[in-house]
Amino acid sequence: MSSNEKNDLHLYDPFQGFNRSTFPFFDDNNQGAAAAPIPTLKDFQGFDPSYMSFTDYLHGSVDYNSLSRAFDMSCSSSDVVSPIHDSSNSKKTGTADNNSAGNNISENPSSPNSSVSNEEAADEDSSKSKKDKQPEGAEDGDDKSKKLNKPKKEKRKREPRIAFLTKSEIDHLEDGYRWRKYGQKAVKNSPYPRSYYRCTSQKCGVKKRVERSFQDPSVVITTYEGRHNHYIPVTLRGNAAGMLSPSILASSASMDRRFPLEFLSHFLPSTSNNPTGDTNSIHYQSLAPHQQQLQVPDYGLLQDLVSSFKRRQSP
DNA sequence: CGTTTTTGACCAGCGC
DNA sequence: GCGCTGGTCAAAAACG
Numbered sequence: 179m180s181s182n183e184k185n186d187l188h189l190y191d192p193f194q195g196f197n198r199s200t201f202p203f204f205d206d207n208n209q210g211a212a213a214a215p216i217p218t219l220k221d222f223q224g225f226d227p228s229y230m231s232f233t234d235y236l237h238g239s240v241d242y243n244s245l246s247r248a249f250d251m252s253c254s255s256s257d258v259v260s261p262i263h264d265s266s267n268s269k270k271t272g273t274a275d276n277n278s279a280g281n282n283i284s285e286n287p288s289s290p291n292s293s294v295s296n297e298e299a300a301d302e303d304s305s306k307s308k309k310d311k312q313p314e315g316a317e318d319g320d321d322k323s324k325k326l327n328k329p330k331k332e333k334r335k336r337e338p339r340i341a342f343l344t345k346s347e348i349d350h351l352e353d354g355y356r357w358r359k360y361g362q363k364a365v366k367n368s369p370y371p372r373s374y375y376r377c378t379s380q381k382c383g384v385k386k387r388v389e390r391s392f393q394d395p396s397v398v399i400t401t402y403e404g405r406h407n408h409y410i411p412v413t414l415r416g417n418a419a420g421m422l423s424p425s426i427l428a429s430s431a432s433m434d435r436r437f438p439l440e441f442l443s444h445f446l447p448s449t450s451n452n453p454t455g456d457t458n459s460i461h462y463q464s465l466a467p468h469q470q471q472l473q474v475p476d477y478g479l480l481q482d483l484v485s486s487f488k489r490r491q492s493p
Numbered sequence: 494c495g496t497t498t499t500t501g502a503c504c505a506g507c508g509c
Numbered sequence: 510g511c512g513c514t515g516g517t518c519a520a521a522a523a524c525g
Contacts, residue, residue: 358496358497358498359497359498359499360498360516360517360518360519361499361500361516361517361518362498362499362500363514363515363516363517365515366513366514366515372515372516374516374517376517378496378497385516387516
């Protein structure tokens with residue numbers, strides 16, 4: 179990788195090696211150090227870049243319509259992100275091509291506004307679609323039996339998902355939240371398994387999947403589903419407060435295991451800083467260009483992205 | 494001892 | 510209807 183690329187990044191950049199231009203979602207204008215003609219979100223009509231961040235997504239400050247709209251039109255400006263607008267729910271529509279990735283991002287809920295997610299989450303997510311093996315009448319079976327009784331296959335609604343590509347040696351990057359791994363599956367056509375995590379916070383139904391790209395093993399694909407409805411837990415292993423401390427982070431040499439400070443700070447409910455609701459822009463200002471995550475609305479697109487990414491990196 | 498990870502089994506959805 | 514695959518459960522093991 180080119181050294182100037184590195185220079186471009188902050189020393190604690192966990193994404194070193196990534197060419198910023200690969201990430202059209204972060205506007206560099208504040209840093210004035212754009213390394214390449216990067217299509218920014220401004221290129222996405224109707225989708226202000228300063229309004230979209232990973233955290234924004236998680237906290238639902240961005241509405242999915244905007245998101246999908248943005249992606250829908252984005253691609254012209256980027257050879258990395260292509261427009262995928264999966265409005266159908268068929269997870270196997272593109273199986274032939276995407277099967278390795280597993281599935282497509284699911285449809286936007288008809289009412290992007292949300293409530294969907296919280297309802298499900300509130301339900302402890304387990305009610306969601308847990309398949310009930312239904313042991314003989316468990317007490318907690320109300321969830322299960324509920325499901326069982328539920329005659330219908332009301333299609334399980336899925337929360338929109340956002341995938342992030344991160345170059346890291348570590349599979350499970352710390353993002354400030356606590357996750358409990360609840361499963362792991364082999365990924366078809368890939369030597370790397372996919373791990374399933376769930377936020378340990380009680381009412382939070384956020385889930386994420388982590389897997390390594392088989393096309394470029396250095397790239398970790400993290401797919402988030404749902405949005406946190408709480409602050410970063412203070413009891414975070416190793417001390418969340420510490421993680422959020424700028425001084426600590428700035429001096430940290432082991433950042434490759436974490437997302438950037440700005441990134442973490444974005445996890446906090448934005449209302450705290452900005453009653454006017456203009457938080458996003460404020461937050462965005464604090465975003466450094468090295469905050470390089472690529473948000474992808476369609477999981478099935480990832481492999482293409484990785485390929486594309488690799489191409490860009492090799493001269 | 495409480496929490497997290499591992500892992501085999503099970504279930505639902507989808508294509509054929 | 511069958512088989513495949515992704516996603517989840519849950520008991521046991523591992524860990525701190």
